[in-house]
Amino acid sequence: IVLPHGGPFLRDSWQYDPIVQFLANRGYAVLQPQFRGSTGYGRTFVESGYGQWGRKMQDDLDDGMDWLVRSGKVDAKRVCVMGGSYGGYAALWGAIRNPDRYRCAVSYAGVSDLVAQLRDNRKSFSATRYFRQWRAKVAGEGKIDLAAVSPISFAAQLRVPVFIAHGEADGTVSAKQSHAMVAALTKAKADVTSVF
Numbered sequence: 001i002v003l004p005h006g007g008p009f010l011r012d013s014w015q016y017d018p019i020v021q022f023l024a025n026r027g028y029a030v031l032q033p034q035f036r037g038s039t040g041y042g043r044t045f046v047e048s049g050y051g052q053w054g055r056k057m058q059d060d061l062d063d064g065m066d067w068l069v070r071s072g073k074v075d076a077k078r079v080c081v082m083g084g085s086y087g088g089y090a091a092l093w094g095a096i097r098n099p100d101r102y103r104c105a106v107s108y109a110g111v112s113d114l115v116a117q118l119r120d121n122r123k124s125f126s127a128t129r130y131f132r133q134w135r136a137k138v139a140g141e142g143k144i145d146l147a148a149v150s151p152i153s154f155a156a157q158l159r160v161p162v163f164i165a166h167g168e169a170d171g172t173v174s175a176k177q178s179h180a181m182v183a184a185l186t187k188a189k190a191d192v193t194s195v196f
Contacts (some may be wrong), residue, residue: 001030002065002094002102006085007136008057009046011038019189021122029074051140053114054093054149057145061094062101082106085173092151092181093161099159108165109173110183113153114146116140154171154186161191168196 005012012032020030034041035057037049049057061081069076081091081102086111091165095105097140111117118135125131139146162185166178175196185192 001028002061002079002081003030003032004035004061004081004083004087004090005032005038006083006087007039008035008037008049008053008086009039010101011040013040029068031064031068033061033064035064050137051142051144052088053138053146054056054097054143058090058093058097061090062098064156065101076101078103080104080106083110084108085110088164088173089151093149095160095162096151096154096157099157102160104160105162106165107162107178107181109167109170110164110178110181111173112151112177112184114150116180117173118146120176152181152184155181156188158185158188158190158192161193164192164194166194166196 004022020032023030035049036052037046037057039046065074065076065079068074079102081094082105083089083091084107088107089112091105091107092110092112095102118138120133121134125134164178164182166173166175168175178194178196182187182192184196
């Protein structure tokens with residue numbers, strides 16, 4: 001299981017993680033990649049993730065999986081991608097962007113529409129300048145087309161089973177994100193299971 005952390009400008013730390021332990025207890029190997037943008041590796045490493053949602057940050061997940069396959073520790077045909085919040089976004093985008101790489105995807109409280117997420121985030125910042133700083137981290141200084149890296153824009157391209165879970169009272173990523181993604185996948189006749 002490739003398990004990217006949320007944030008994305010956070011990191012996994014060396015501590016007990018109930019999700020990792022649950023998966024390991026059932027026999028799964030779990031990779032928790034510290035992709036570019038993760039904190040704890042210096043400012044340059046964090047800033048290298050700005051504007052890289054769905055792009056180089058996603059490449060880092062693929063590189064981590066490839067490294068495990070080359071090491072002989074995992075079978076490339078038996079890999080799933082799973083995560084929450086940003087990690088849920090990375091799981092959905094990974095399964096859509098690389099349909100031959102992952103057998104399945106799990107997104108809990110994941111972002112599916114970056115344009116809508118930024119619009120919703122605007123309300124949670126106390127000052128406009130803080131929102132502008134956050135938007136620059138997501139879209140980058142060159143202002144990439146966020147729809148071009150939003151899973152909802154490519155729902156019809158999903159070819160693997162996906163499980164989507166979301167709490168209706170989520171204050172960080174609106175459950176509307178997952179409802180819209182489930183509706184788009186259902187319309188595309190994708191193999192989707194959801195729990196709200």
